[in-house]
Amino acid sequence: MAWLSENERRARAEDVTRDRAVLLNQTLLTAVALIAMALALAFNQVRVATPFITGATILFTATGLAVLVPWKRLPFWAVGVLPLADIAAITELRAAAPDAGLGLLWSFPAMWVGALFGMAGVIGATALVAGSYWFLLAMDPDQTVSTSTVLLPLVVAALATISYLGARRAHAQRDLLENQSRHLQHSVDRARRQEDLVTEVLDAVDFGVIRITTEGDLVVTNEAHAQLQGTVEGAGVDLPAYAADGTTLLEVEDAPIARARAGDAFENEVVWYGAAGEGRRALNVTARRLREIDGADAGTIVVTRDVTAEEQALRARDDLVASVSHELRTPLTSIIGYLDLALDRGDLPEAARRDVEVAERNAERLLELVSDILAVSTISRRGVDFSVHRSTVDLSEIVFAAVEAKMPKARDRRITIDTTRVRSATASADAHRLRQVVDNLLDNAVKYHRDGGHVIVDVGSDGGRVHITVSDDGPGVSEEETPRLFERFFRSDAVRNSTTHGSGLGLAISSEIVQAHGGEIVVDTRLGSGASFSVLLPAVEEGAS
Structure with a gap:
């Protein structure tokens, strides 16, 4: 018929x-x-x-x-x-x-x-x-x-x-x-054709796609997912899963699919399967919740991509950068030392002294850039904690020390740094790392400010958190560029157009350090209206060990 x-x-x-x-x-x-x-x-x-x-x-x-x-x-x-x-x-x-x-x-x-x-x-x-x-x-x-x-x-x-x-x-x-x-048959035929087309498209792509129902059942999978699943199984047994750092073993309930079945949503999480040296694979997993037309929960869609080659290349790059940066620091330190010795000589002609001072400033800038790159290479790209040695510190002392070190550059450009709002606030932190954060924020506020500008430093506590805020009335950053401020090597238009150039690593390093302390950096800026950076950290009671 x-x-x-x-x-x-x-x-x-x-x-x-x-x-x-x-x-x-x-x-x-x-x-x-x-x-x-x-x-x-x-x-x-x-x-x-x-x-x-x-x-x-x-x-x-x-x-x-x-x-x-x-x-x-x-x-x-x-x-x-x-x-x-x-x-x-x-x-x-x-x-x-x-x-x-x-x-x-x-x-x-x-x-x-x-x-x-x-x-x-x-x-x-x-x-x-x-x-x-x-x-x-x-x-x-x-x-x-x-x-x-x-x-x-x-x-x-x-x-x-x-x-x-x-x-x-x-x-x-x-x-x-x-x-x-007839209409129903046409609709069924059209839906079947669309389903076949979607199936063909899903099977053609090189990333895995999984549809999980609200009950946790897998109802849609493509060939790429089956192939990726085969790479994370050995002899029919699931390989152990590790976090993005490749060393932190994940529990069964913390694995991406288990989390997606439990209703979690996450973006671009890297998971390593298999121990080191055993042909391990890295998968980038994203889980997003689905909604019906009426807003009801429709389950989860999970997208998986093999990023082993990318991760290995990035790790190799970081290792190379760290090695080169480390090797550059020693000769640069020696160069700066000998330049200091030359400047200390009383018989150095004035013209030669000016030349040596230029060489010293550029050597110091190069050493600062190398130090930033080396600091970045020691931090995991995925935000894994790096070495932090905590102790109970008074943030006001760290801020006053950083301001004192920055005052000579500020005076040269007639920039005032207001510290009247600095109050004593106690936190459990690494004083050296936190000083690095404050130095970066103050350096940006002075370096990219106009001559005769104004910088305000505020330290205090608010409930269970303490804050360090550095504000200025400088050029500010546009709304489009603000979300990228903490990206590595990113520099805004105001910075690129400035006569003073930076590496684009200071804010990225500062963000990593603050996150390692369990805090966050909040920025409030508008183009032409200055910028305000606030470091928010968990507070501790005064006198606590």
């Missing part, structure tokens, strides 16, 4: 329906007529035997034709022969037994004709039945005109009309259902 057109399928369906309707209507009429004829004989209401036998013969013949003739092969109008034969048969039966009420049987063929041929059939059948009924009344002198003379044709007409309306309504409903069925 799949290769047939819509019209052919409808025609076949109508043919089968027609055969069933013919058989049902004829057999039902015959069954009721048999009962009526049996009652008429039982009550001796048959006056003339010949029309009685003739009517029964016509009725049974029509029933046989309804069973034997393949009506679906004949024209549609051919079916009308049966109800006409039924009307004739009932007319004969009524003539043979006028008092048996057999005229009520005319309702069956009239309803049949009304359903088959519409309003024309209703009118024709009503006229034929009424004519037959009134003809019998006129031919029988014992019959008189009464209410039934008019009521019987009206009842037949009403029943035929009801049958017509019912058939029309059924036909309309059938058309509606067929249209809905």
Whole structure:
């Protein structure tokens, strides 16, 4: 049936329906007529035997034709022969037994004709039945005109009309259902095509995709996920999973898929599978929650990508940078030392002294850049804690020391540093690392400020946190660049256009140090309206060890 057109399928369906309707209507009429004829004989209401036998013969013949003739092969109008034969048969039966009420049987063929041929059939059948009924009344002198003379044709007409309306309504409903069925089939076909397309696309990409239901079941996976899953299994046993640093072993419930099944959402988390030296693999995993149109939870989508080569290349780069930076520090320190010794000589000509001072400033700047790069290389790219030696420190002491060291450069450019808001605040921190943070913030505030500017340093506590805030009224940073301030090697337009150049590592290093202390750096800046950087750290009670 799949290769047939819509019209052919409808025609076949109508043919089968027609055969069933013919058989049902004829057999039902015959069954009721048999009962009526049996009652008429039982009550001796048959006056003339010949029309009685003739009517029964016509009725049974029509029933046989309804069973034997393949009506679906004949024209549609051919079916009308049966109800006409039924009307004739009932007319004969009524003539043979006028008092048996057999005229009520005319309702069956009239309803049949009304359903088959519409309003024309209703009118024709009503006229034929009424004519037959009134003809019998006129031919029988014992019959008189009464209410039934008019009521019987009206009842037949009403029943035929009801049958017509019912058939029309059924036909309309059938058309509606067929249209809905076609639309539904088209929707199903379109959804199947889209599903096949999505499946092909998912299987074509090189990253794994998993759909997890709200119950934690995996309902969608692609070939790439199966291949990636194969890389993290050894001899049929799941390999141990490690955090981004490659050394911290993850518990089973902390593995990405387990977390996604539990409802967690995360972005670009790197997980190493397998111990070091065993062909381990690194996977980048992202889990995002899905929502239905009405906002209800629809589960989780997990995207997995093999980043082993990238991670290994980045680690190799960091190792190389650290090695080169470390090797550069020794000769630079020696150069600066000898330049200091040269400047200490009293017999150094003034012109030569100026040249040596330029060389010293540039050597110090180069050493500062190398130190920043070396500091970055010691910190994990994924924010893993590095070496922090904590002790209870007063932040005000660290800030005053940093401000004192920065004052000479500030005075040279007539920049004032206001420390009147510095209050004593205690925190558990690494004083050396925290001094590095304050130095970076003050250095930026002075280095990229205009001459004659103003810098405010604020230290205090607020509930369970302490803060160090460095604010200035300098050029500020645009809204578009603000989210990138803590990226490594990023420099804003204001910095790039400045005569003083930086490495773009100071804020990145400061952010890593603050995060290692369990705190955060918050920035508030607008282009042309200055900038404010706040270091927020957990506070400790004064006197606590």
